[in-house]
Amino acid sequence: MANPYPQVYFGDRIIDAKQASVGVASSAVMYGLSVYTVFPVLVDGSARTAFRLDDHFRRLEESCKIIGIDRFAAEWDFARFRTAIIDLIAANAPTEDVFVRATVHVVESIPGTRVRGCAIQVSIFVYDAVPIVPQDGMRLKSSPWRRIPDNAIPSRAKVNGAYVNSVLAKQDAIDSGYDDCIFLDGNGHVCELSAANIFLVRNGTLITPDVSCDILDGINRRTILTLAAEDGIPIVERTIDLTELYIADEVFVTGTSSGTSPVAEVDGRLIADGRPGPLTQTLRKRHTAALRTDTHHNWLTPL
Ligand code: PMP
Numbered sequence: 001m002a003n004p005y006p007q008v009y010f011g012d013r014i015i016d017a018k019q020a021s022v023g024v025a026s027s028a029v030m031y032g033l034s035v036y037t038v039f040p041v042l043v044d045g046s047a048r049t050a051f052r053l054d055d056h057f058r059r060l061e062e063s064c065k066i067i068g069i070d071r072f073a074a075e076w077d078f079a080r081f082r083t084a085i086i087d088l089i090a091a092n093a094p095t096e097d098v099f100v101r102a103t104v105h106v107v108e109s110i111p112g113t114r115v116r117g118c119a120i121q122v123s124i125f126v127y128d129a130v131p132i133v134p135q136d137g138m139r140l141k142s143s144p145w146r147r148i149p150d151n152a153i154p155s156r157a158k159v160n161g162a163y164v165n166s167v168l169a170k171q172d173a174i175d176s177g178y179d180d181c182i183f184l185d186g187n188g189h190v191c192e193l194s195a196a197n198i199f200l201v202r203n204g205t206l207i208t209p210d211v212s213c214d215i216l217d218g219i220n221r222r223t224i225l226t227l228a229a230e231d232g233i234p235i236v237e238r239t240i241d242l243t244e245l246y247i248a249d250e251v252f253v254t255g256t257s258s259g260t261s262p263v264a265e266v267d268g269r270l271i272a273d274g275r276p277g278p279l280t281q282t283l284r285k286r287h288t289a290a291l292r293t294d295t296h297h298n299w300l301t302p303l
Pocket of ligand 1 (some may be wrong): 192
């Protein structure tokens with residue numbers, strides 16, 4: 001378990017974490033009606049940079065738009081968001097890399113199950129950048145829990161309440177002795193993990209579910225696709241059968257809290273010899289480097 005750093009952004013101010021709370025009668029608490037994003041801030045001495053901050057802000061805006069949280073577009077823009085992050089990082093002065101979680105809560109009191117026009121509050125906190133899955137070859141279990149489809153609760157929107165789906169699948173995987181789950185959709189196609197996107201490599205081609213496969217459109221997924229394309233690696237985005245994972249040459253996952261991390265085993269079957277494959281290692285190195293020293297994509301925002 002990680003604790004937030006002591007200073008948090010809440011109610012347009014930087015305050016003590018213990019003072020920042022959302023009401024018990026708010027839609028955020030009653031229905032899980034909040035949307036969020038998590039991104040890394042890389043710390044090198046006095047230099048601090050956020051990775052793909054504008055893309056995270058845009059995804060937050062899009063989550064709000066999908067769900068109908070209209071007060072966010074009315075009250076927030078990227079400049080305000082960036083200033084809040086700069087102030088928060090300055091207040092906590094981290095000396096190591098951190099993750100930053102920014103959440104838009106619907107705080108209207110007992111509005112019933114509606115959303116448009118409801119009051120919002122933005123919370124932002126910082127915590128240690130500790131990966132949530134093993135980095136040296138994780139073991140995954142296909143889940144008996146199905147991924148929530150786009151026409152029920154869209155995975156494209158990062159809705160807090162939808163993470164109950166992830167909790168069920170992740171806990172089932174842990175209870176069965178695995179590190180994380182693989183969500184399948186109603187037709188048995190591979191979606192993603194509880195909080196990461198998935199890739200496989202077969203005969204030198206990088207394959208990943210396309211964005212209409214009930215996945216989050218992960219920022220690190222996009223990063224890997226860009227880096228792989230620049231390296232001339234063939235890429236296919238399409239539906240994937242579970243059994244394709246069993247016979248893949250390599251499988252890896254991406255996510256802010258997972259990094260680019262190899263998969264050693266799926267459902268009791270070793271992936272190749274169980275060790276990280278060459279493409280996984282190359283892309284992991286490229287991704288790790290891009291987080292700190294990106295030169296030409298405009299991915300780094302100095303804070
Ligand atoms: N899928 C889900 C369900 C997630 O929660 C996350 C983590 N935010 C990801 C994928 C990876 O997204 P990102 O690369 O933007 O961190």
